[in-house]
Amino acid sequence: MDSSQLLGITTFTYLFSTLLYVGIFVFKTEKLGIAATVFTALALLIQTAGLALRWVESYQMGIGHAPLTNMYESVVFFAWTIVVLYLAIEWKFKTRVIGTFALPFAFLAMAYASFSTDINKAITPLVPALQSNWLIAHVVTCFIGYAAFAVAAGLGIMYLLKNRFPQETGNGSLLNTLPSLKVIDDIIHKTMVFGFIWLSAGIITGAIWANSAWGTYWSWDPKETWSLITWFLYAITLHARYTRGWGGTRIAWLAVFGFISVIFTYYGVNFLLSGLHSYGSN
Amino acid sequence: MKDNKQIWNFFASVKLALFTLCTLALTSIIGTIIPQHESYSFYVKRYGEGMANFFRILDIPDMYGSWWFLTLLGLLSANLIVCSIDRFPAVWKQIVADQSLLSVARIEKMPFTHTLDGLNSANSGQLESYLQKDGWKTQKNESGQGLIIAGQKGGWTRTGVYIVHASILIIFAGAIVGHFLGFKGSVMIPETKQTAKVYSSETQAPIDLGFEVRCDHFDIEFYDNGMVKEYTSRLTVLEDDKEVLVKDIEVNSPLKYKGITLYQASYEGYRDFIITLKDPATGAEKAFVAPFQQQVKWAEKDILLGVVNAEALRDRVVRMKVWFKAGDNAPATFWLEAQTESASADNGTGYNFSVKQMYATGLQVAKDPGVWLVYLGCFMMMTGLYFAFFMSHRRVWLVLNPDGKKGSLLIAGSTNKNKIGFEKFFSEFTGEITETLQ
Numbered sequence A: 001m002d003s004s005q006l007l008g009i010t011t012f013t014y015l016f017s018t019l020l021y022v023g024i025f026v027f028k029t030e031k032l033g034i035a036a037t038v039f040t041a042l043a044l045l046i047q048t049a050g051l052a053l054r055w056v057e058s059y060q061m062g063i064g065h066a067p068l069t070n071m072y073e074s075v076v077f078f079a080w081t082i083v084v085l086y087l088a089i090e091w092k093f094k095t096r097v098i099g100t101f102a103l104p105f106a107f108l109a110m111a112y113a114s115f116s117t118d119i120n121k122a123i124t125p126l127v128p129a130l131q132s133n134w135l136i137a138h139v140v141t142c143f144i145g146y147a148a149f150a151v152a153a154g155l156g157i158m159y160l161l162k163n164r165f166p167q168e169t170g171n172g173s174l175l176n177t178l179p180s181l182k183v184i185d186d187i188i189h190k191t192m193v194f195g196f197i198w199l200s201a202g203i204i205t206g207a208i209w210a211n212s213a214w215g216t217y218w219s220w221d222p223k224e225t226w227s228l229i230t231w232f233l234y235a236i237t238l239h240a241r242y243t244r245g246w247g248g249t250r251i252a253w254l255a256v257f258g259f260i261s262v263i264f265t266y267y268g269v270n271f272l273l274s275g276l277h278s279y280g281s282n
Numbered sequence B: 001m002k003d004n005k006q007i008w009n010f011f012a013s014v015k016l017a018l019f020t021l022c023t024l025a026l027t028s029i030i031g032t033i034i035p036q037h038e039s040y041s042f043y044v045k046r047y048g049e050g051m052a053n054f055f056r057i058l059d060i061p062d063m064y065g066s067w068w069f070l071t072l073l074g075l076l077s078a079n080l081i082v083c084s085i086d087r088f089p090a091v092w093k094q095i096v097a098d099q100s101l102l103s104v105a106r107i108e109k110m111p112f113t114h115t116l117d118g119l120n121s122a123n124s125g126q127l128e129s130y131l132q133k134d135g136w137k138t139q140k141n142e143s144g145q146g147l148i149i150a151g152q153k154g155g156w157t158r159t160g161v162y163i164v165h166a167s168i169l170i171i172f173a174g175a176i177v178g179h180f181l182g183f184k185g186s187v188m189i190p191e192t193k194q195t196a197k198v199y200s201s202e203t204q205a206p207i208d209l210g211f212e213v214r215c216d217h218f219d220i221e222f223y224d225n226g227m228v229k230e231y232t233s234r235l236t237v238l239e240d241d242k243e244v245l246v247k248d249i250e251v252n253s254p255l256k257y258k259g260i261t262l263y264q265a266s267y268e269g270y271r272d273f274i275i276t277l278k279d280p281a282t283g284a285e286k287a288f289v290a291p292f293q294q295q296v297k298w299a300e301k302d303i304l305l306g307v308v309n310a311e312a313l314r315d316r317v318v319r320m321k322v323w324f325k326a327g328d329n330a331p332a333t334f335w336l337e338a339q340t341e342s343a344s345a346d347n348g349t350g351y352n353f354s355v356k357q358m359y360a361t362g363l364q365v366a367k368d369p370g371v372w373l374v375y376l377g378c379f380m381m382m383t384g385l386y387f388a389f390f391m392s393h394r395r396v397w398l399v400l401n402p403d404g405k406k407g408s409l410l411i412a413g414s415t416n417k418n419k420i421g422f423e424k425f426f427s428e429f430t431g432e433i434t435e436t437l438q
């Protein structure tokens, strides 16, 4: 058994988890609930083992480094963080339907990592600039932030759906199983705050890393600039909510736009714009 | 006066903040799509002359340093400063206010209240010491309406938002200090050579370091698959021709001296070789720079030597053929692998040999006296965010005999954040107070 097999299995288990959560949502069978949670936790364990094994394998190849250094590894870590975060939210807020909107992101990320031809899955040694603990700190913090924003966007979609079809919220309707708008709104806000803090830490550790490698903590390259744009967007959202009382649909939309900006920072910049951040482009 | 007030309110408003942040976010996109710092002709070729001129007027080729972008950042700073001056005094008052001076009527209206009765022997000293032991800062006031003991925790966390806002200004200050008092430059130093000057990244103008740096040695290490593993340069700092510091630098591990930092950034390979001869008897070493297929002379010993052939793997020389002639003896030639030494016994020249391709090390050189401010700002931002989002200012009041009701204790509490957490705390708190009094 090697790490790529384990991570390959993870892709399918997350697909199955997604289906289970959609099943809870569609068939309103709470009985599926326990199964979905247990199965997802199991998939998470398999993925954790896969990541750990990949780490070990890199040492066996004599180029040991944490599995957080290229596009493939970061996408896998992104999926991992989404699931950890989702399970934490499920546990804290005692509601499972959110999984219907969060697990698909983890599955899509894994599927993209596994099947995209743009992505090199091999364990490669690190070029000199990437051999820094700040890089690890940078990737970990950024991706915890990104995962939180993904969950917030999933919740945003959930909010917008429920808000769009209020007439169906009678007994027996699908959307009725969703938590109340007020609860969703509250979780969206908390998730975004959480993401904002980690994104701030991600930008800061990135700046420290750049300064230790090149003597410049900020050079306005497209990746840095887009991470700052994303950061501004969430700062705007927090202020609009806290000082101008924005809530509900507006914040839900901002959660979705914010995540589009995240995707662009993370993916769009590598493939659509030219930049210095060659890391992650293979 | 009225106008002044209006201007003040304009700069203190959150609307302005939302406007500035939105404008910054939107305009920042421009520089990620239009390549920066290219020549005028580049923009003409790519976008046409009209657009290129338009770009020039708006400073688009250096948009993040343009007058309008800096104005936006200035506006953000002014906004932050005025907004903080406007709001902070009220927050400060809340932090230092004596909470025991509140009227019982107000305490009764706090979001969390609970009343205990029949406590005829309750004593205030017991309650106060319980609060203090539990980490509350207490204040006491005996009024006609009852004895009020107020306790609070985490008042200072109300400063969190202000720490975050100040941190942004400090980061800006660090960037300004770095811009005016620092420099960014680069230099190529061939092995064995030294320099006191580097060249500005912006203008190419020479900048005096105030000391000399010599590159003693440059090396590239490879992984098995041919990828570069590490670039290493051994640098020596010299002052008045005296060696004061020697360090091996790598990417991510620079040399710092007198506020100037030298980073390993690039390299250049030459068609020259460095031949080092070591006398096995005395251990004395001498190094020569020999251009490919050219003789160099060691006049003192009447020796001629050079590299006559070399084999490369990609752009890396792996094997060199050395030619050596001492006095009137017949010349000796032998092959030598990179990074190995040929013993005198094997090559028959009387010297131990090592040969390597000559490189120049490419250094990025930076002086940035503002970095510590930037890092301080970053630290403050994380601390401030933590205070702002995860910590709260909790207040509790214990009123003994409120409004003259003998034997009654009013327990009240409020928090500025995390109501759910506080609710749980409050029910435990009332439980413990009840126990304390029994």
Ligand code: HEM
Residues within 6 Å of the ligand: A232, A235, A238, A239, A242, A243, B012, B013, B014, B017, B021, B076, B079, B080, B083, B161, B164, B165, B168, B385, B388
């Ligand atoms: C990128 C820049 C900024 C960042 C990162 C930032 C960050 C924050 C944060 C994290 C909060 C706490 C929000 C909450 O508790 O939900 C906050 C609150 C606030 N910010 Fe900013 N801020 C920025 C710019 C500004 C500016 C320019 C203003 C100017 C008016 C401003 C005014 C405020 C106000 C009035 C509050 C509410 C404070 C309170 O009453 O507790 N912010 N800010």
